[in-house]
Amino acid sequence: MVHKRLDLAGIESISDQKVAEHLFYLEDQDGQATLEEVLLSSMEWQSSESVPLIEALWKPVEHNPPNFGYSSSVYWFYLPLLNAAHYSSEWVVEIAYPVLDYVDLYVVRKGEVQSFYKLGDKQPFSNRVFDHRNFRIPVSLEPLDQVGIYIRVKTSSAVQVPVSLWTYGGLMKYDQLDSLIIGLYFGLLLVMALYNGMIYLTVRQKSNLHYVLYVICYGFFQAALMGLAYQYIWPSSIHWNDQSILFCLALSLMFGTLFIRSYLNLNHKSPRMNRLYSVATWIGGAFVGLSFVLSYDVMIRLMVSFSIVICLGAMAGGLYLWRSIGRSIQYFTLAWLFLFFGGFILAMNKFGVLPRNLLTENASLYGSAIQIILLSMALVEQLTMERKKRFAAQQRAIVQERLAREAQEHALTLQRQDNERLELRVQERTAELESLNERLKELTIKDSLTGLYNRRHLDTKAEEEYKRAQRERNPLAVLLIDLDHFKQINDQYGHQFGDECLIAAAKVLGDNVQRTSDTVARYGGEEFVAILPGASKEKARYLAEMIRLSIMSLNMSYEGKKVPLSVSIGIVSTVPKEAGRYEELIKAADEALYQAKAEGRNRVLSAN
Template sequence: MSQRLLSPMVFIWLMFFSVPDGIAATADIAEGNNNKERITDHNVRTAEYTDIRTLASGQELDPVLQYYEDTQAAIQGVPSAALAWQYNLQHKMSFGYTDSVYWFRLALSNPGDRSEQRFLSLTYPVLDHVRVYHRSNEGDWQQLELGDKQSFYQRPVIHRYFVIPLTLAAGDADEWIFRVETSSSMQFPLSIWQERDFFIHDQHQILGMGLYYGIMLIMVLYNLFIFLAVREANYLYYVLYVGSMAAFLGSLQGINFQYLWPTATEWNDQSIIVFLSGVVLFAAIFTRNFLNLQEVNWLNRSFGVIVIASLAIVVMSNIIPYHTMIRVLIATAVIGIGLAIYGGVWRWSQGYSAARYYTVAWSSMLIGGAILAMNKFNIIPRNMFTENIVQFGSALEVILLSFALADRLNQEKRERFEAQIAAFEHEKIARIAQEDALEQERNARLAQEKALEHEREAREAQAKALEIQRKATETLELRVKERTLELEDANRKLEIMSITDPLTNVRNRRFFDQIMQREMARAIREREPLSLLMLDVDYFKKVNDVHGHQAGDEILRVVAQAIRQTVHRNTDLIARYGGEEFILILPNTELSGAMLVAECLRKTIANLSFDRLAEGLKVTVSIGVHGDVPQYQDKPEHWVRYADEALYYAKANGRNQVTHYRG
């Protein structure tokens, strides 16, 4: 992979996963009596409290949290004093997919002489139900309902994560008990923050997310425009895949719930299934078409099964519980990625160059998806790397897949060129075969002459010559017929290419000259009016100098498209005359009608937006028009000169206007 590609990828990686110095906690929790003290409350059980002053801003609270698994969901209200709390020896509160209700306990004290204010941040936004019981020294229990089954606006802090403000007065000891019930993976990543540090860290996370979703949006729009231009279905499947991936991660990270459907709690859970199914569905369709897997029946059928399974999961997700469907869907996705990599390696081994980008892209996605799946099934611990690896992997993947599509397009162009060369070779072979047949005919005639001298030998030679002639004629006819069909097909393709301008996809000047000659003769013969429009892009050289030739080429393509959309009679002709000039033939059109068409063209082009090339960039055109009933002495070049003189007058008179030839 080139250094130009790796450099932005490394930058994106750092933005996704880095945390500013002084914000993230780097110190471990000290052992002993430095940060924990024994506090006895005769009304409740004896508890071990953690000194809040010893907890660094951004520190994860797994080592000081206690938990209890309620397998029967039998505990209602605040747990009793006899509950068997325990610490997590794995140091990460991650338990995979489970039907149990989990309770978590956090006990904090402030033996200092001033009040301490913090934020508790629960950074797993897809938990269904999180009930928070807060107990102070006065013995009062306060209850707070959180979770993605609650309206987003009920949260105490409007944030994509569950954020709880915490104030601990000097000399106080408080206790927080969390009841968590969810159909998603049971993970409880709780951390404590200074308010200022929390929002600084959050801004860096938002910047990383903005970079990621910006990349995804650029890839969607860029490849959507390519699809609209070339009508290649793979670009549409790619756009749908990238859009589904971005939407899935937006739901998983709580962004969609915050900004798109803050009150649609049921759909918020459902959207993860729908969007992830879309990722698997469109990835499978894209792979089948991109790699041309029809040659491998079992692999082609496997992707067909994945497509059907993805659609079935979406339909059944309203019936079967979420935690069951998400497991099936994750397994389907991992299998699909494995098959995609196998198909990419197989096509790569066959010399299909675009498969190299494809294989590397899906390998990065497989690594990211596998790590995320193992994290959700509690095989590996939850941390910033495992939670965001899919973001980085998918960003790298969509960029590489875009390269693969471009490489495939270039390869198809090369194959078309090679087909043209092969057609010329076939024509050469046909000529050689024809010459061979003529030579055989000459030999046959010589044999007939010798037969006159030697009757017996002549009869044998004549029979032999006739047999040779018959076989040669059959072979020649067969070869000529095959070569003729191939040449006719090649000639049709070459003829279209010879009359089309490759940049703007309108007719070229050579074709214009032919049609102009024909239309002029017809108009003279039938005494009908004929109009000619010559159009020139104003200040085009300046646009090229300031914005570059690529921008100039794009302007010519857009202007040509605007002309085609405005002038669409079957009898009309649009051609690129040269440089930034276009010329239009309007048969059976008087000067007044041609002036109306020209003015409509001028306004349409003046209203075009080129902000994607340069903000505020506008393009205007000047148009020269000549229309009349041609006489027998008129020539096509006369009418071109009249239209050109009118165009010259329009440019000399200030540009961005329509002028007709005044004689």
């Protein structure tokens, strides 16, 4: 069998669907095959543009992504790459399934291992080349170069290996969209949990509490399943990382059944269904304990099957009570339908029926997000209906109060209590809104990358300090700081590393400019400005030298290579003229900065 290499010339990114067309696999049932045997079977070093393979051992991947279910075998994957261009290229190989236990990646050129990476969620997170939830390794190809990527996978989870190839630019674009989706999803979960938690504290309704607990546990389950919890919450807890998926899913099932029982009020409306869900709750609780005893593959199959039963049962319960409750039960039923539908799309994606993209890969996120929104709407609608019922009861009581004074007084008391609770809730919402407004105001004056004040706030603050210095006849100093050779750093190491340099420089400025009356801001690009009220030229120069030396001492490195940083600083310190403007100080400092750069950079110069 002859297989064409995957040519990377002129391509920005290659999805796992395209990669799968060039991917071969080998099943090692006893897990004893060595890399040398695998290399021999693929005859990697004998190939040119085509890769001869021994058909009896290596087989083409039939599903996208490769999916072999739960298996005790070790699987090897082979991806031959070619750079037919006359220029070198840098790539990132990604395996976007973070729950694989052991993942060994080899970069082989002419039969010799050039690079080896030991990954998987059974390894400490700090071992990863890229600080990311998925498994990523860098691959460099010289002009007219060819390499083979060998991947060895052994896992107790489903053997799914979605392999993608990215340039660094393409990867950055994808990560931005992926981070946006993840941020929106978990932000939604947090808002829904907080909102309904506050409602529970107000009305003490069990269904709200069970909903909040369900959302929290399901959020942790998704975070663990997506590798986010391992990346951000417990990066050193290898054993707990696997255990957390089962544990959080079991808690989600338990609190999910409790929510269904309390929301549908099955204890009164359907005792038979209530007994069934009572048993389901106990099964969910048993799963919590069994998650520490049984193996991952056994538990995940049991709980996935049980979750399907719960979804179908919730929809059946909603349909059974469709007409007896009202619009809230419609939200409730649709919520579980969307969760089931999202899980179904994801399953079809995993089994290769549907293509892998942002929609199908995140189907469970979309489905669960819609479910959580609809369940919250159902709770609000239920609360509204109950309030309407209470109001109707009050109206009936008022009619009866015309015949009995005591009944009338009792109804008025109930109405006053309801109004007090409503007023309290309005006050809480007002306080929340004020808090959010304060946070929004903070965001409008801060630079999103460095955390320093932005240009807009600088203009306002500098104008105030300039006028104050005019009135009080005090000196006002301005430092204009510029990172040397920053464009070269961006061009050579990439904008992401350039951003890291800006953040590090901003921290140095914040550490050195500490007076409450001082203002330090990002002026634009790699330039920063410090406004120092009352500072003489000597004090300003001393502070500037401290900043310059601190920047030089920063230990910045890119892929193990030290990258020196330095700054040029222009200074002006004077008592402002009565008819002047602060822009004149900025201009003078800028001229001094220009002169500093002209004299060789990495120095401090004062304006004449």
